[in-house]
Amino acid sequence: MDYLDSFILIGLPYTALALFVIGTIYRYTNRKFQFSSLSSEFLEGRKLFYGSVPFHWGILFVFCGHLTAFLIPSTVLTWNSQPARLMTLEISAFIFAISMLIGLINLVIRRYTTSRLSPVTNKMDLVIYVLLILQTVAGLWIAYNFRWGSSWFSTLLTPYLYSIFKLQPDTAAVVLLPWSVKLHIATAFIIIAIIPFSRLVHLLVLPLNYLWRPYQQVMWYWDKNKVRSSKTPWSLQRPKNT
Template identity: 40%
Template sequence: MMDQFLWVILPYLALTIFVGGHIYRYQHDQFGWTSKSSEILEKKKLRLGSTLFHWGIIFVFGGHVMGILIPISVYEMMGISKHFYHNISLIFGLPAGIVAFIGLLILYQRRLTVKRVRSTSSKGDFVALFFLLIVMGSGLFATVFNIDSHGFDYRTTIGPWFRGLFIFQPDASLMETVPVWFKIHILAAFGIFATWPFTRLVHVFSLPLKYLSRSYVVYRKRGKTIRS
């Protein structure tokens, strides 16, 4: 029953809150739909931490897409062996994860130690950072200590289970042999999705698409006034 709850019921609960929470917040709190930038309060640490985290997380996200959403049969059809795949994931994925994690630590330390930033922080800010730290930390730990060419392969367990969620056929038995650090990583990710709509993370979906069709703002130099 616990496995059914964790790997069948809980994902859909988190997804429901994620989607419904965003709809509710957009309808009732559009003025709060922002990243609430604190750059004016402190710039140096924000610039470094934000750059490292955002660039690192982009590549980490790409690695997750390649490893979880793409079936292992696709790689086998392309002639990519298990050993080669895991070497590539370590060479490219591990540095990206380390960079993102370092950036996240800088941002967390900044929010705790800079008084002006801490005083303007909400509970949601710390909740989001807390779950992000668990997700990033457990993911790095799992990558370093649990993946090798002869051991656990998430493409045959986590991958099929995750893809099963999209067709409403998740198989909880696939998660029985998954190492604990991967399970912590996934459960913390559910926590992020469930709290996402109520934090500043909503700014991820605030793409400035209107700027592409907006008319140019024309500035003209004020001419000299001719006095008679």
């Protein structure tokens, strides 16, 4: 194992995860105003449809696929034991990845050809576009050339990723993988590293809470039922609502 390999497979993941954790905590506690998806739909609302929709649904499916293979590898392998099921999984994942790539290309074209978007475009956007396109193309390349990814991810990469999280990095199997897979791993960790420093933070604040909260929200400074009651003892803090 040479130095480049050990940097990509050990050094980079730990640097990225450290940056991700510290950066996220810092931004969430000290730069809360900057947590936003920074939607530009208000300035350009038609071309966005052909970029944002295929990209987001594509990446949502592909990301969940990777997550499934990481969390429940044995289930994925069992599923893949029948060729028909394997093909269904691989082909649908491939289609979603294509959709993601088409969406990305449309987003890039939209962003750099619409003059109204230039004041809300920064250098970090360019970095994200380059990384995401690189990552998507590498993923498609791997899926096409080294079949069947869902199976060998579960047997090779899942143990490697677990070893990373267990702080006992085991790269014996992963070093033997082709350069494109290593590129895919490296880009993935770079993307994780820049999440807290870019607009990608919005994926950390997915509004899932909306599903179970009541529609109307009323906030009180005080616990309205106690603040005026003479039975409420005089304590360090008046009955506040949190």
